Amino acid sequence: MTQRDERLVLVDGSSYLYRAYFALPALTSRDGEPTGALHGVLNMLHKLLAEEAGERIAVVFDAPGRTFRDDLFERYKAHRPPMPEELRAQREPLKEAIAALGVPVLEVDGVEADDVIGTLAARAAGPVLISTTDKDMAQLVDERVELLNTMSGSRLDAAGVREKFGVPPAAIRDYLALVGDTSDNIPGVPKVGPKTAAKWLNEYGSLEALRERADEIRGKVGESLRAHLDELPLSYDLATIRCDLELDLQPGELRRSAPDTEALRRLYRRYDLRRLLAELEAEAPAADDPEGDPDPDPEVAYTLVRDEAELGAWLEQLEAAEAFALDLETDSLDYMSAAIVGLSVAVAPYRAAYIPVGHTGEGASPQLGLERVLERLRPLLEAEAPQKIGQNLKYDMSVLAGYGVALRGVAYDTMLESYVLDATATRHDLDSLAAKYLDVETVTYEQLCGKGAKQIPFAEVDLERAGHYAAEDADIALRLHRHLYPQVSAEAGLQRVFTALEMPLLPVLSRVERHGVRVDRQVLERQSGELAERMGEVEARAHEAAGEAFNLASPQQIQAILFERMGLPVVQRTPKGQPSTAEAVLEELSAQGHELPRLILEHRSLAKLKSTYTDKLPQLIHPRTGRVHTSYHQAVTATGRLSSSDPNLQNIPVRTEEGRRIRKAFVAEPGCRLLTADYSQVELRIMAHLSGDSGLLEAFARGADIHRATAAEVFGVERASDEQRRAAKTINFGLIYGMSAWGLGRQLGLPRDQAQRYIDRYFERYPGVQAFMERTREQARQRGYVETVLGRRLYLPEIGSRNRQRREYAERTAINAPMQGTAADLIKRAMIDVDAWLAEAGSEARLVMQVHDELVLEVPEGELDAVAARVRELMGGADGGALRVPLELELGVGGDWEEAH
Structure with missing residues (x-):
């Protein structure tokens, strides 16, 4: 038998629980449960089990409630704040996980973990290793007992104790009585520090001898010692670890048992302990995966569909399925111009097929033609059943619409499932979701096609490699759905948001995007010229205010003029220590009455309007439609609000006259007017x-x-x-x-x-x-x-942060998010209802934009009154009667967006 097998390992669980909590960031699971201390202690314990522990081990925790030390001294630990709620929430799951590892967990009422460990160490017949971060434990060290700090990796034997504290283990209680302990509220002797205590004990031999000869100590510290002689016995008793408890078990009974792998799997999944879960699965693969997927790395069966026979066989599988995953491979991210290169489908986990239709690279032949594939697939794609599953299916829907295929039965979008489950847990792209929820590292587009100037089109990739990549996309989407949707549907509020808001909105947004909004190129070109003229005027005034010409776009030149030549106060510095010229700094200086910073801000504002909108918007006008087609994003903001890009309609400035004038370029078709409907003071x-x-x-x-x-x-x-x-x-x-x-x-x-x-x-x-x-x-x-x-859930991972600024920001967000989130839900509900009514009524009116709390419709002049009345009714009732206040709207009509306001 080795020394490791004979040795008893005693773990101070309470010590490590606190140290892990304060040492690690405020981690949370996907359900918002705190996990930082769980991560820290379990990682420490796994390391200990692997490197130090044999069969004889126990983890000891302080029991809740009073101890004998509270009876000795009422103020014992009295100044300590109560255990933080987020730490308390982790205590029981931690004990449950340790027990599932097969490690005995001990708690004894009326005493502390130190006393239980001290008693077990005293009774043990062989060597003892105590894993702790508590300095009090040094008094237990002797020729058999050694301390280990698993966090730092340091060890203390008798020689180590003397080196660290300046006294041998037998004198540690005397030492602690003199020095005191602020964390435990042990009084000690004021003005006596570690060096003085060690010096006295080495000189006089013991605390008792020191007390008897206290009159020999000179100076202020001697006066303090004599003034507190009567308190020293109490401090000594409080610092002494009891080694004579009456325990119901003996050290020999503390032995590891076989781990409960299913309990561990459940706990590791619940608290997102991914590394530990991966190690567990590697050591003990699940016989029956409760998430519904096969074993972690089964054999995948991906098929390249190259002929009519294979296509027919897969069509039979798709028709027989209740649902299947669908993904398109295209030559562009622009849904208005993207050409289909291939389609992938999956009917079961790890079983998927790729149907190439537009490849030109190695091994491209044979492949079916796109028209033939769409002809065969159209009845399935346009039917409500089977249900369709996918990742960002709005894109696929829009691309297929360009080929005259109306994708129906779109039931589950994994991007939206992840977003509804927890908007802040991760990015919601396929690669990130596969890594977080499936522990799968997918093949990325850049790995396949290269990047930068050397990137090749997907169609030119070797077909075998392209086929595996594409089939994997459909397979991963299906597997993600099986993992995510049960969690979404387990919460009534989340399921309602997913099924009544996010999924019905998906086809609405696709229609709004594809219809687009008309933009007048000439208006924008005229405004660009006017902005350039204004910028020149402001630049001239800025040069005059500075007393010299300089580049208003150069932070270095602005910095030199404002802070070196003009001597303006430095409000903020950059990470490199230079005076900052950021917008907030210039605003602060402007508020102090300085003209030049105000002119620089004005010039920046005009330059941004010109580059971002009046110069760029004409480039975004589609040559075929003459309209601008933005992309709306459902899974970006934490609050549920939509964002948009190319162009970003949400950021068109409205606080300045110049910004508002940009809206004049958004115009109605001849014979139509723009109708704006804006919620009034909704938040x-x-x-x-x-x-x-x-x-x-x-x-x-x-x-x-x-x-x-x-x-x-x-x-x-x-x-x-x-x-x-x-x-x-x-x-x-x-x-x-x-x-x-x-x-x-x-x-x-x-x-x-x-x-x-x-x-x-x-x-x-x-x-x-x-x-x-x-x-x-x-x-x-x-x-x-x-x-x-x-019922949309908005997680706040920093709400328990020990960083005050982060915590306070999270608290502000907690107050604002329900209002912003509810407003987002209302405008989404309104879009769904208005779009449905337009279709049902056979109206020629169309939704063309959604911006903040506003809908913009393009309406034939003859329908204005009817559409306006119905939009007011539908938007006013978007809450379904849930709010105790009426929803009010401001409606406007005009030939352009600005006039409609």
């Missing part, structure tokens, strides 16, 4: 609903101007002025976004204390709002997420 209405504040509810119920009503309350006037209304509007929206008194004061141009008085008065008048904010913060801390009215 404030949602705030009123969520908070239940009687004042806000009453104001909205009677149709009051909410900003003027707030101004009257905050400023204590009967009829608020326009200036007071503007201030109240800033307060209303500022509080939604968690604005501080400092931020509010800066926006209103007021001292911080006056801004704070406005905030205090607001909460006095609307106490329900403050109560809602406090309630939401607490719920977010407890659950790790907040929810919208319709």
Whole structure:
């Protein structure tokens, strides 16, 4: 028998639980459950089991409740805050996981883990290794007992204790009594530090001898010692680890048992302990995978479909399936111009086929023609059954529509399943999802085709390699669906968001994108010229203000002029220590009355409008349709709001006259008008609903101007002025976004204390709002997420962060996210309902844009009244009666988007 087999290993579980919690970031599982301490302790334990432990081992935790030391000294550990809730939540899962590993877990009421470990070490017949980070344990070291800090890898035997503390293990209790312990609130002797304590004990031999000769100690430290002589016995008792407990078990009974692999698998999956799960699966593959997939690495069966017989065989499989996964391979990411190179399908995990139709690379022949393949597949693709599964199916739907194929039965999109399950857990592309949820490293497009100048078109890739890549895409989508959808459907709110909002919206967005919006090229070209002229004027004024010519686009030159030549105050520095010229810095300097920073900001704003919109939008006009076709993204923002690109319609500026004028270029077709329908103050209405504040509810119920009503309350006037209304509007929206008194004061141009008085008065008048904010913060801390009215879940991984700035940002987000998220849900519901009505009514009107809380429709002039009335009705009822306040809309009509406002 080896020494490792004979040795008893005792793990101080409580010590490692706390150290792991404070040492690691605030990790969470996909369900928002805290996992940082779980990761840390289990990784430590696995390392210990692999490197140090034989069969004899136990992990010991402090039992909850009072101990004998609390009876000795009422203030023992009294200053310690209670165990953080996110740490407490990990305690039981950790003990469960350790037990599933086959390692005994001990807790003894009325004593601490130290005492249990001390007693077991004293009783053990052979060598003992104590794994701990607690310095108190040094008193247990002797010729048989050694300490190991698994986190740092350091070991302490008797010689090591003397080297570290300056005294032998037998004197550690005396040492601790003198030094005290701030973490445990052990008094000790004030002014006595580690060096003094070690010096005294080496000189006098023991604490008792030191007490007897205390009169010999000179100076302030001697006075402190004599003043606290009566307290030393208490400190000694508190620091002493008991080694004589009456335990119901003996060290010889502490032995590992066989691990419960199914329990471990369940725990590792629940808490996203992916590395440990991978190690477990490698050591003990699951006989029956509860997620519904076969063993981790079964033999894949991917088929290249090259002739009519193979196509027919796969058509039979697809027709017999309840659902199948579909993926297109194309030559472009632009859905308006992409040509199909091939189609892949999957009917079961690890079984997929690729049907090439447009390859030119090695091994390309034989392959079927696209027209023939679409002719054979059309009945399946256009039928509601079988159901279709895929990743980002909106793209596939739009590409197929370009070939005259109307994809129907689109039931499950894995990108949206992941997004609804947890928007912030990961990016929602196929490669990222495969890595996170399936532990699969997929072949990437760049690995297949190269990158940069050396990248080749997909159609030129060797067909065998291309076929495996494409079939894998369909296979992974199917496997992801089987993994993700059960989790989505297990929560009623998440399933409702997925099935009633996100999936029905997918075909609506495809239609909106493909229809596009008409843009007047001449208007944009004229505006580009005007912006260039304005930029020249501002540049000349900036040069005059600086006293010299300089490049307004050069941060280095701006830095030299503002901070070196003009001597303006440095507000912020770059990571390299240079004075920053960022927008926020220039705004701060402008607010201090400096003209040049204001002119630089104005020039930047004009330059951005020109480069991003008036110069670029004409390039995006499609040559065939004469319209701009944006791409809407459902799975990007954390709150559920849509984003868009090429062009980004959400970022067209509306706060400046120049920005608003860009909307004049968005025009209606001849014979049509643009109808805009914009929710009025929707987030404030949602705030009123969520908070239940009687004042806000009453104001909205009677149709009051909410900003003027707030101004009257905050400023204590009967009829608020326009200036007071503007201030109240800033307060209303500022509080939604968690604005501080400092931020509010800066926006209103007021001292911080006056801004704070406005905030205090607001909460006095609307106490329900403050109560809602406090309630939401607490719920977010407890659950790790907040929810919208319709059930969308918004996770806040930083809500338990020990970094104050991150935690406070998460708390502000917790308050704002339910409002932004509910507003996002409402506009999505409105789009679905309006689109459905237009189709049902056979209207020629079309949805052409969605921007923030606004829908834009292109409507034949003869239908304007009917469409406007129905849109008002449908958008006003998008909440399905869930809100306690009415939804109000502002409708506008015009030949262009700006006129419609």
